[in-house]
Structures are given as structure tokens and as C-alpha cells.
Amino acid sequence: MNRTEELCVACGLCCDGTLFDFVKLESGDDGAKLKGLGLPVKVSRGASPVARFPQPCAALCADRTCRLYAERPRQCRMFECGVLKDARAGRITFAAALRLVKQARRRADEARRLLGELGDTETHRALGERFHRMAERLESGAPDAAANATFADLSLVMHRLKLQTLEKFYTKTAAGD
Ligand code: SF4
Ligand code: SF4
Incomplete structure (x- = not known):
């Protein structure tokens, strides 16, 4: 595990509902697949529907690793605090x-x-x-x-x-x- 991974595994604040209330899916994210993997993805109503899932994230494990690390959505891949x-x-x-x-x-x-x-x-x-x-x-x-x-x-x-x-x-x- 490199130092970045060590820090994030000691933290998890961007996954556990401390920093964010939800994760918004972006183009390229497969909402149906993520839902099938256990993330409760919902599409909001209104003129500009948004697919998102709530935090604390269902994929966050007790040891603060991500159960879906290889499949995680774009927002999770891009975010660095x-x-x-x-x-x-x-x-x-x-x-x-x-x-x-x-x-x-x-x-x-x-x-x-x-x-x-x-x-x-x-x-x-x-x-x-x-x-x-x-x-x-x-x-x-x-x-x-x-x-x-x-x-x-x-x-x-x-x-x-x-x-x-x-x-x-x-x-x-x-x-x-
Ligand atoms: S990116 Fe920042 S907030 Fe998220 S787990 Fe890593 S150190 Fe914590
Ligand atoms: S999918 Fe993984 S990286 Fe994204 S919020 Fe959930 S636990 Fe964190």
C-alpha cells in the first residue's frame, strides 16, 4: 500500500457521510451496474434528473476500504481532498x-x-x-x-x-x- 492509500484508508471521510451527503453519477458511469453491485442509485425527478447514491456509502467497508474500488464511479476516482x-x-x-x-x-x-x-x-x-x-x-x-x-x-x-x-x-x- 502506498502512502496515499494508507492515508485514505485511515480516513474515509469522503465516503462515510462526513464530507458529502451523496455521490453524483457522471457520464461514463454505469448506474444500472452500480445498482446491481449494491449501491442504492436513484434518479432525481425534475427538469434535469440526476442519478446519485447516498452516503454513508454502502460500499465502504469497516476497514475503510472501498468494496467496489475497481468499479467506483468517476466522482470517487477524481476526488482528492x-x-x-x-x-x-x-x-x-x-x-x-x-x-x-x-x-x-x-x-x-x-x-x-x-x-x-x-x-x-x-x-x-x-x-x-x-x-x-x-x-x-x-x-x-x-x-x-x-x-x-x-x-x-x-x-x-x-x-x-x-x-x-x-x-x-x-x-x-x-x-x-
Ligand atoms: S481523499 Fe481525503 S477525505 Fe478522502 S479518504 Fe483520502 S484523505 Fe480522506
Ligand atoms: S464507491 Fe467507494 S470510493 Fe465511492 S463513495 Fe463509495 S466507498 Fe467511497
């Missing part, structure tokens, strides 16, 4: 990249733990979606002080995770990257 790009370009070391990935994973895990504490069991949904649904649920109900305190902790963790992912993971493509 900012941390990976920086490490490959030598702007940061792979050790520093691994630290960033581990820190983001800790925050995402903590957010999921707090969601569970608040009674959320929708582990099939992306993290951001779970957070927004929980916010709506609490706003429309009458949460007690403990739930409000837990939600405050959750909001802080989500805020820190968002700042980190915006700064380090969802970067613009620079020439030569």
Missing part, C-alpha cells in the same frame, strides 16, 4: 496529513456520539443531514436542559469540524495540483 493534495505536493508531510485526518475523524465520531445521546438512530444518513434534522426536531419540541446542553456541545463540535473541513479538505484546485 486538500489534505491529500497538500501531502502529495510536499506542502505538508504525510504524518501531518494523518494527524489532520485523525483530528477530523475524532470530531465526526464525537458528533455522531452526541447525536446518539440525543436519540438519533439515523446512522444511514450523512452527518450534516442528521445534525440539521436534530436541530429541527429540537426546535419544534420542548427539549429539557440536558438535551439543550448536549445540543450545544454538538453544535460546537460540528462548527469546529466544518471550519476544519472548509479550510483543509474542500480546497480549490490550484494549477499543478
Whole structure:
């Protein structure tokens, strides 16, 4: 396994519903085949239908490898987060990249733990979606002080995770990257 693969297998944030809510299929992707391989591909309604499947991805294994690596769609093949790009370009070391990935994973895990504490069991949904649904649920109900305190902790963790992912993971493509 090369250093890029080692970093991604330690991470999986672009597959587990932390960075993205869904994967959009592009020209060249065989939606029927991917569906047959177990990805729940659906085509949206409307003037410009889009085929996509949700995250956390059904092909993501417990060891953070992709069960469909050889067959994965184009978006998965093309995406490289900012941390990976920086490490490959030598702007940061792979050790520093691994630290960033581990820190983001800790925050995402903590957010999921707090969601569970608040009674959320929708582990099939992306993290951001779970957070927004929980916010709506609490706003429309009458949460007690403990739930409000837990939600405050959750909001802080989500805020820190968002700042980190915006700064380090969802970067613009620079020439030569
Ligand atoms: S978010 Fe970056 S480091 Fe993590 S798996 Fe995706 S490409 Fe690899
Ligand atoms: S198909 Fe593979 S690479 Fe693409 S989101 Fe799913 S686990 Fe990740």
C-alpha cells in the first residue's frame, strides 16, 4: 500500500457521510451496474434528473476500504481532498496529513456520539443531514436542559469540524495540483 492509500484508508471521510451527503453519477458511469453491485442509485425527478447514491456509502467497508474500488464511479476516482493534495505536493508531510485526518475523524465520531445521546438512530444518513434534522426536531419540541446542553456541545463540535473541513479538505484546485 502506498502512502496515499494508507492515508485514505485511515480516513474515509469522503465516503462515510462526513464530507458529502451523496455521490453524483457522471457520464461514463454505469448506474444500472452500480445498482446491481449494491449501491442504492436513484434518479432525481425534475427538469434535469440526476442519478446519485447516498452516503454513508454502502460500499465502504469497516476497514475503510472501498468494496467496489475497481468499479467506483468517476466522482470517487477524481476526488482528492486538500489534505491529500497538500501531502502529495510536499506542502505538508504525510504524518501531518494523518494527524489532520485523525483530528477530523475524532470530531465526526464525537458528533455522531452526541447525536446518539440525543436519540438519533439515523446512522444511514450523512452527518450534516442528521445534525440539521436534530436541530429541527429540537426546535419544534420542548427539549429539557440536558438535551439543550448536549445540543450545544454538538453544535460546537460540528462548527469546529466544518471550519476544519472548509479550510483543509474542500480546497480549490490550484494549477499543478
Ligand atoms: S477525505 Fe481525503 S484523505 Fe480522506 S479518504 Fe478522502 S481523499 Fe483520502
Ligand atoms: S464507491 Fe467507494 S470510493 Fe465511492 S463513495 Fe463509495 S466507498 Fe467511497
